[in-house]
Each structure stands twice: as C-alpha cells, then as structure tokens.
Amino acid sequence: MNNFYVSTRDKQVHLTSKEAILKGISDDGGLFVWPDLADVKIDLNRVCQNNYKENAVYILSKLLHDFTKEELEQCVNNAYTDTFASKDITPVRKVGDIYVLELFHGPTSAFKDVALTLLPQLMSVALEKTDQKALILTATSGDTGKAALNGFKDVKNIGIEVFYPDQKVSQMQYRQMASQTGNNLKVLAIKGNFDDAQSKVKELFLDKDLNEFAAEHNVMLTSANSINIGRLVPQIVYYFESYKYLVNHDVIKMNDPVCFSVPTGNFGDVLAGYYAYLMGLPVKKFYVASNANHVLTDFLTTGIYDRNRDFIQTISPSMDILISSNLERLLYYMSNQDTEFVKQCMDDLNQKGKYQIPAQMLEKIQSLFGCGYIDDEATKQVIKETYDSNSVILDPHSAIAYKVAKDACEDVIVSLATASPYKFPQDVLDALGIGSTSEFDAMNKLAEICSDPIPGNLAALQTSKIIHKDVISVKEMEESVKDMVEKFV
Numbered sequence: 001m002n003n004f005y006v007s008t009r010d011k012q013v014h015l016t017s018k019e020a021i022l023k024g025i026s027d028d029g030g031l032f033v034w035p036d037l038a039d040v041k042i043d044l045n046r047v048c049q050n051n052y053k054e055n056a057v058y059i060l061s062k063l064l065h066d067f068t069k070e071e072l073e074q075c076v077n078n079a080y081t082d083t084f085a086s087k088d089i090t091p092v093r094k095v096g097d098i099y100v101l102e103l104f105h106g107p108t109s110a111f112k113d114v115a116l117t118l119l120p121q122l123m124s125v126a127l128e129k130t131d132q133k134a135l136i137l138t139a140t141s142g143d144t145g146k147a148a149l150n151g152f153k154d155v156k157n158i159g160i161e162v163f164y165p166d167q168k169v170s171q172m173q174y175r176q177m178a179s180q181t182g183n184n185l186k187v188l189a190i191k192g193n194f195d196d197a198q199s200k201v202k203e204l205f206l207d208k209d210l211n212e213f214a215a216e217h218n219v220m221l222t223s224a225n226s227i228n229i230g231r232l233v234p235q236i237v238y239y240f241e242s243y244k245y246l247v248n249h250d251v252i253k254m255n256d257p258v259c260f261s262v263p264t265g266n267f268g269d270v271l272a273g274y275y276a277y278l279m280g281l282p283v284k285k286f287y288v289a290s291n292a293n294h295v296l297t298d299f300l301t302t303g304i305y306d307r308n309r310d311f312i313q314t315i316s317p318s319m320d321i322l323i324s325s326n327l328e329r330l331l332y333y334m335s336n337q338d339t340e341f342v343k344q345c346m347d348d349l350n351q352k353g354k355y356q357i358p359a360q361m362l363e364k365i366q367s368l369f370g371c372g373y374i375d376d377e378a379t380k381q382v383i384k385e386t387y388d389s390n391s392v393i394l395d396p397h398s399a400i401a402y403k404v405a406k407d408a409c410e411d412v413i414v415s416l417a418t419a420s421p422y423k424f425p426q427d428v429l430d431a432l433g434i435g436s437t438s439e440f441d442a443m444n445k446l447a448e449i450c451s452d453p454i455p456g457n458l459a460a461l462q463t464s465k466i467i468h469k470d471v472i473s474v475k476e477m478e479e480s481v482k483d484m485v486e487k488f489v
C-alpha cells in the first residue's frame with residue numbers, strides 16, 4: 001500500500017493528503033484519488049461502539065495519512081463541538097418505512113456543513129508547515145457558498161471568494177450569502193448558471209498566469225467544492241453512522257447490506273457513500289436521485305453522459321447541475337484506475353459535451369447504482385404526502401431522495417435529507433397548499449406546523465444587513481480574483 005494521492009487523469013502525479021487538500025485540483029484538470037482505497041477495512045464493531053467524533057477521527061486517519069492522530073482529534077473537535085443542533089450530529093428519523101438521515105442540523109442548515117466545518121480545520125493544519133496563504137475559490141449552486149463562508153470566516157492565513165449564479169439561488173440562500181460578515185471574504189453574483197461558474201473556477205485553478213501571480217504574493221489558489229478530497233472525506237463518516245444506528249436499533253444485524261438514496265448534484269455526496277462501500281460498509285445499492293436536470297439518470301440507464309440539453313431551474317436548486325464533477329472519480333475506480341480512459345472521457349465532455357462508457361463498465365456500475373428522478377410537481381406532491389401521512393416536512397431536495405427511496409421498494413433503505421425545510425419555506429408551503437407573502441412570512445407559517453423550530457441562523461436573516469451586492473460577468477471573475485489576492489495579502 002502506498003499513501004499517495006494521484007490524479008484521475010495521470011497516475012504519475014503523487015501527492016500527500018495535505019498537499020492534495022491544499023491544491024484542490026490537479027494541474028492536468030483531474031481530481032485527486034487514492035488508488036489503494038479498497039484495501040482499507042473499517043471495523044464495523046468499533047464503529048457501532050464509537051460516538052460520531054471518534055468515528056470521524058478513526059475513518060479520517062485511514063485516508064489522511066500525513067495527519068497525526070492528535071491533529072485529526074483537534075480538527076474534529078473544533079469542527080463538531082457545539083456547532084450542530086443535534087448531539088448525534090447526523091441523526092436518523094424513521095419516516096414511514098424509510099430511514100431518513102438528517103444531515104442539515106449544522107450552522108447553515110444544509111448538509112454541506114458536515115464537511116465545511118471540518119475542511120477549514122484540515123486546511124489550517126496542512127498550511128502550518130508552509131509559509132503560504134490559501135485563497136479558496138468556490139462556485140456554488142446555493143448551499144456550499146454559505147457553508148464555506150461560515151467555515152472559513154476569519155480563519156488565519158485563508159481567504160475565500162464565493163461565486164453564485166445571479167437570481168438562481170433561493171431567497172434564503174441569497175440572504176445567507178449576501179449578509180455574510182468577515183474580513184477575509186468576498187461574495188459575488190455571476191451572470192450565468194452554476195455550471196458556468198464552476199467551469200470558470202476550474203479554469204482559473206489551471207490558469208498558469210493567474211497561479212504565478214498568486215504565487216508572487218505567496219498565495220495558493222484552492223477549492224472548497226467537493227472536487228477537494230478534504231471536502232469528500234468527512235462525508236464518508238455519516239454513512240457509517242447511519243449503519244451504526246440501524247444495527248444499534250436492531251433494524252438489521254451486523255454485516256447485513258443496506259441501501260441508500262441520495263439527492264444528487266455534483267455527485268460528491270453519493271461518491272462519499274461509494275468510498276464507504278469500498279472501505280467495507282455493507283451496501284446493496286445506492287440510488288442516485290435527481291430532479292428535472294436528470295443527466296445522471298440518463299447516464300446510469302444508457303451509459304451515455306450528455307450535457308447537451310437545456311438547463312432547468314427547479315425548486316431543488318442545489319441539484320440544478322449538468323456537469324457532475326465527482327463522477328470522474330467513480331469512472332476512475334470503475335475502470336480499474338485507467339487514467340487514460342478517464343482523461344479521454346473528460347476530454348470528450350469538454351469538447352463535445354458528451355461521452356460514452358463501454359457496456360461492461362455500465363453493467364458493473366448498474367450492479368451497485370440505481371437511479372430515479374422527479375420533476376417539481378412530483379416533488380411538491382411528495383412533500384404534501386409525507387406531511388399528510390407522517391407529519392414530517394421534507395425540503396425539496398430531501399423529498400426527491402425520499403420518493404426515489406420509496407419507489408425502490410428495498411427492505412432497508414436510508415434516504416439522505418440534505419437541507420432543512422426552512423431553507424426553502426415558500427416552495428414547501430406552496431406544496432402544502434398554503435400561501436405566503438414572502439420568504440419570512442412563509443418561514444413563520446411553516447414554524448406553526450413543523451415539529452422542528454426555525455434554525456437560529458435562518459431566523460436571524462430577517463434582520464441581517466445585505467452587505468454583498470455586486471453582480472459580475474463570468475469574464476470578470478479572473479480580475480476579481482487578482483484583486484482579492486492583492487487585498488488579502
């Protein structure tokens with residue numbers, strides 16, 4: 001076993017985990033992966049006796065080899081002490097026959113918090129031995145932006161710049177980001193959609209001149225998106241945690257396989273589940289749940305990934321994505337680490353907007369990954385039905401996974417809930433047939449029927465001041481990054 005990370009597009013690239021976390025993306029455009037992942041075996045008995053933080057340290061130590069145990073303990077403690085509203089961090093709630101894994105009890109009420117409370121800690125430790133500073137560039141479809149801003153706010157030697165698609169995030173998401181305080185950050189709306197923002201950010205990471213400019217100022221550019229391995233690794237933990245719940249509540253016996261349904265956009269969340277599977281979590285199937293932008297459903301059904309289609313704006317904006325970056329990592333493992341093959345697929349995607357995988361590989365993927373999608377109307381129906389039958393209110397993203405989980409008709413299935421319904425109050429109320437005059441009116445009305453109270457961070461938005469108002473074109477992003485590099489040093 002070696003402990004180096006390589007690029008999905010070039011196995012000659014060798015980095016330690018600290019280097020990979022600081023770098024974010026490989027110079028060849030590939031993502032960092034660890035070839036020997038499947039050789040790791042997590043002891044399930046131990047997982048079922050540990051608490052969340054202990055499991056996080058245990059699992060992270062298997063993947064981040066150049067962090068000491070003390071460093072990981074410190075990172076995990078800083079990330080998860082008094083930051084989540086639930087003592088279990090990611091509690092499970094049985095809704096009908098489905099086990100809903102609630103990932104949204106963190107500081108910004110979205111599942112991104114699980115990783116983005118921890119990533120700044122990992123990055124700070126990784127930076128310690130260098131004399132460098134890091135500037136995080138983040139493209140967001142809505143939730144990553146706020147969770148990253150919250151996580152990186154005023155962290156020493158790290159700055160952050162967030163780009164979100166103008167008018168294409170929810171009111172709540174907009175207010176969360178536009179009101180962010182802190183001395184090391186910039187928030188900008190982009191004329192375009194999420195894919196435009198993400199593609200440009202990836203391009204900027206690979207831009208030689210820009211990187212040299214940053215290096216002259218002793219700054220390295222890096223990512224807080226799920227292309228960063230440091231973002232992905234913390235998400236593996238809650239898959240094991242949900243398994244612990246099922247064993248400890250006698251739903252299953254140790255080593256029984258279970259299924260997961262995952263609301264998917266960039267393929268980061270479900271990929272973390274696949275990593276858990278490679279590390280020994282007994283999984284029968286992962287269901288990849290999508291909205292009307294069902295590029296992944298089509299891929300998993302036909303083997304053809306084709307982004308040449310209209311981008312549809314839905315009520316589940318964090319899944320409005322046509323280029324699912326982390327699928328690249330799945331291709332790497334499913335092709336037996338054939339970096340040439342992955343590079344060819346990604347070149348095709350760049351140049352033609354599509355690629356096709358061989359039938360054999362598709363079969364292999366299909367044996368572990370199911371899929372399904374629903375549109376906005378069906379999503380609203382699910383929200384209504386779940387409320388009527390179970391008195392539980394799901395947010396639109398979680399509702400999509402819930403529906404796909406239900407349709408799968410599996411014995412034991414865990415459905416991931418990725419956002420609080422209070423983040424999308426108007427659409428949720430609308431689904432329940434209740435009118436509202438504004439997002440905050442909706443939030444307060446929702447509180448009257450929802451068993452959970454309004455999360456403090458969202459309630460506070462009613463009176464928070466809008467600080468960040470700039471809207472720029474994709475072209476202007478580079479200039480804005482340069483400006484940030486100069487200001488931040």
Ligand SMILES: *Cc1c(COP(=O)(O)O)cnc(C)c1O
Binds near residue numbers: 226
């Ligand atoms: C980011 C996000 C998703 C999609 O997760 P990926 O890792 O991008 O697949 C789903 N739901 C919510 C609420 C999110 O914020």
